[in-house]
Amino acid sequence: MTDTGLVSDELQPAPTPSQPKPVTGVALGGLLLSLVGIALMVLTGVDLRDYNHGGPVSTIVAAVLVLASLYPLWPTALAFAAGRERSALLGDDELVAARRASARGREEGQIAMGYAAAAIIVAVLLLVALSEHDGNSVANTFFTSSAWRKSFPEMLPAFWTNVWVAVVAQVFVLVFGLLLAIMRMLPGRAGAPLRAIALIYCDVFRAIPAIVVIFLIVFGVPLAFPGTANWPGTWLGIVALTMTYSAYVAEVYRAGLASIHPSQSAAARSLGLSYTQTLRTVLVPQAVRRVIPPLLNDFISLQKDTALLSAAGIGEVLLVAKLWEANLFNLSPVLLAAAFFIVITIPQARFVDRLIDRDAAKRKGQ
Amino acid sequence: MAFLEIDDVHKSYGQTEVLKGVSLDVERHEVVCLIGASGSGKSTLLRCVNALEEISSGAIRIEGDTVSGTGVDLNVLRRDVGIVFQSYNLFPHMSVLENITLAPTRIDGLPKAEARERAMGLLESVGMAEKADAYPDMLSGGQQQRVAIVRALAMQPRVMLLDEITAALDPELVGDVLEIVRELARGGLTMLLATHEMGFAKEVASQVCFLDQGSICERGTARDIFENPREERTQQFLSRVVQSGRL
Numbered sequence: 001m002t003d004t005g006l007v008s009d010e011l012q013p014a015p016t017p018s019q020p021k022p023v024t025g026v027a028l029g030g031l032l033l034s035l036v037g038i039a040l041m042v043l044t045g046v047d048l049r050d051y052n053h054g055g056p057v058s059t060i061v062a063a064v065l066v067l068a069s070l071y072p073l074w075p076t077a078l079a080f081a082a083g084r085e086r087s088a089l090l091g092d093d094e095l096v097a098a099r100r101a102s103a104r105g106r107e108e109g110q111i112a113m114g115y116a117a118a119a120i121i122v123a124v125l126l127l128v129a130l131s132e133h134d135g136n137s138v139a140n141t142f143f144t145s146s147a148w149r150k151s152f153p154e155m156l157p158a159f160w161t162n163v164w165v166a167v168v169a170q171v172f173v174l175v176f177g178l179l180l181a182i183m184r185m186l187p188g189r190a191g192a193p194l195r196a197i198a199l200i201y202c203d204v205f206r207a208i209p210a211i212v213v214i215f216l217i218v219f220g221v222p223l224a225f226p227g228t229a230n231w232p233g234t235w236l237g238i239v240a241l242t243m244t245y246s247a248y249v250a251e252v253y254r255a256g257l258a259s260i261h262p263s264q265s266a267a268a269r270s271l272g273l274s275y276t277q278t279l280r281t282v283l284v285p286q287a288v289r290r291v292i293p294p295l296l297n298d299f300i301s302l303q304k305d306t307a308l309l310s311a312a313g314i315g316e317v318l319l320v321a322k323l324w325e326a327n328l329f330n331l332s333p334v335l336l337a338a339a340f341f342i343v344i345t346i347p348q349a350r351f352v353d354r355l356i357d358r359d360a361a362k363r364k365g366q
Numbered sequence: 367m368a369f370l371e372i373d374d375v376h377k378s379y380g381q382t383e384v385l386k387g388v389s390l391d392v393e394r395h396e397v398v399c400l401i402g403a404s405g406s407g408k409s410t411l412l413r414c415v416n417a418l419e420e421i422s423s424g425a426i427r428i429e430g431d432t433v434s435g436t437g438v439d440l441n442v443l444r445r446d447v448g449i450v451f452q453s454y455n456l457f458p459h460m461s462v463l464e465n466i467t468l469a470p471t472r473i474d475g476l477p478k479a480e481a482r483e484r485a486m487g488l489l490e491s492v493g494m495a496e497k498a499d500a501y502p503d504m505l506s507g508g509q510q511q512r513v514a515i516v517r518a519l520a521m522q523p524r525v526m527l528l529d530e531i532t533a534a535l536d537p538e539l540v541g542d543v544l545e546i547v548r549e550l551a552r553g554g555l556t557m558l559l560a561t562h563e564m565g566f567a568k569e570v571a572s573q574v575c576f577l578d579q580g581s582i583c584e585r586g587t588a589r590d591i592f593e594n595p596r597e598e599r600t601q602q603f604l605s606r607v608v609q610s611g612r613l
Contacts (some may be wrong), residue, residue: 271469
């Protein structure tokens with residue numbers, strides 16, 4: 001061995017063995033949270049039975065909730081046991097075994113805390129929902145099943161309007177957004193004025209609240225262009241949503257196009273493909289695949305914003321829900337409208353996830 | 367008049383001059399190897415010949431016709447001059463066959479069946495026919511590079527530019543790719559290649575140019591350059607290559 005200055009006993013000293021971490025604190029934390037969770041859940045169970053006047057279903061649900069809240073006691077007990085084991089092993093100088101016992105105990109303690117915290121959150125939410133003031137509660141304001149039954153037959157066809165508006169607007173947005181994105185990336189001096197127009201459009205329409213655009217278009221266009229006075233409001237609503245969301249989607253496309261490595265464009269150009277051919281066959285297909293997740297984000301926003309059309313008097317689901325709400329003095333129909341949006345949005349997210357996975361699998365040959 | 371003439375080419379990026387007056391004549395059927403350290407301008411020179419980079423001054427001529435500067439139909443130039451890159455740059459969303467037939471069908475207007483036939487013939491000769499329907503991500507680096515060479519060849523270029531095409535490959539995959547280049551050289555394809563594979567340059571090059579800091583420092587036959595380098599900088603470069611075990 002020669003002294004190189006890179007290696008020496010001072011530079012690389014022998015390590016000191018690591019000591020097992022304490023367990024008791026974590027175990028006590030688990031115990032404390034478990035007890036709080038159980039106490040809150042017992043209160044919840046009592047409230048739930050009272051709310052339903054001691055009916056059998058509520059008794060069973062209350063019992064299940066309380067039993068579930070007992071679960072964190074089990075990992076708490078394991079944590080305490082591991083803590084005792086750790087002390088015993090440490091006494092016997094079994095350092096490695098003591099470290100293992102400590103790690104196990106701490107993990108059990110953390111598991112107890114995690115489940116107990118979840119029980120506390122659920123209990124608090126239910127307590128708020130069941131709390132009554134002068135005969136009113138969260139539960140019967142939002143979850144009155146008779147109100148749901150009455151409003152449902154009118155709400156469902158109204159929601160169809162939302163779906164239809166969203167789908168048509170999305171198709172327009174896909175095309176118009178891509179045109180804007182390409183306009184923003186036109187090269188050279190010749191492209192400069194068009195780049196500027198696209199830039200201003202995106203800035204302006206991302207700045208204006210969607211509801212303002214809807215007002216301006218749905219109420220303004222029939223006044224400004226008398227020929228359009230007979231156009232259905234839903235079509236003008238689609239125009240307004242398309243104008244707003246194209247600005248967002250153009251930005252998404254642009255980010256996607258910019259994320260394709262310049263070497264792809266170089267390879268295409270070197271084969272003799274023109275700028276337009278390169279864009280169409282190489283850049284756009286790759287960019288679209290990359291932007292599908294953020295695109296879905298904007299599409300979900302668009303779907304939700306179809307509810308804004310109610311402000312312009314278009315007969316979609318929120319408008320109908322508000323009529324029922326005024327009729328019944330109860331917000332349950334509005335919650336039903338919310339449920340409709342949830343029901344159509346979640347499967348879409350999963351569907352897009354699957355599409356992306358399938359495309360990735362195809363390219364990797366799986 | 368040489369087939370490919372590079373005449374006093376300068377290229378700057380802002381204040382940095384990357385090529386400082388490079389002149390080089392390449393005859394038909396010649397294989398010219400560019401060697402030199404990273405940043406010496408090898409890649410930039412190749413990219414300039416293909417007009418992927420615009421040159422600042424000087425001229426590039428193919429058979430006497432100037433192909434650099436404004437007003438040149440780049441799409442015509444690039445049909446004549448193919449390039450293969452270090453990082454393959456296959457199109458990941460297309461199968462091997464689609465990668466190869468894209469340019470012939472779109473630009474030469476070749477019917478699909480004919481383009482397919484041409485592509486399959488070329489794939490056959492590089493031992494990749496059974497991968498025609500695979501996607502680039504399913505292939506090893508060496509296989510991707512072979513496809514990239516075929517993609518460039520499918521346009522039937524008269525000059526091929528190879529930009530360190532084995533630099534990104536695992537050592538055991540380099541041989542297959544070099545074998546194809548050897549085959550092309552035997553077939554008489556005019557090639558200009560930047561490479562770090564000194565042994566290979568020695569074997570195939572009819573002319574070797576050592577680039578240093580943006581200009582050609584020394585040129586000659588492979589034997590001249592590798593065995594009797596005259597310039598001190600060439601000697602230093604080669605001795606560093608030997609030290610790293612690459613020659």
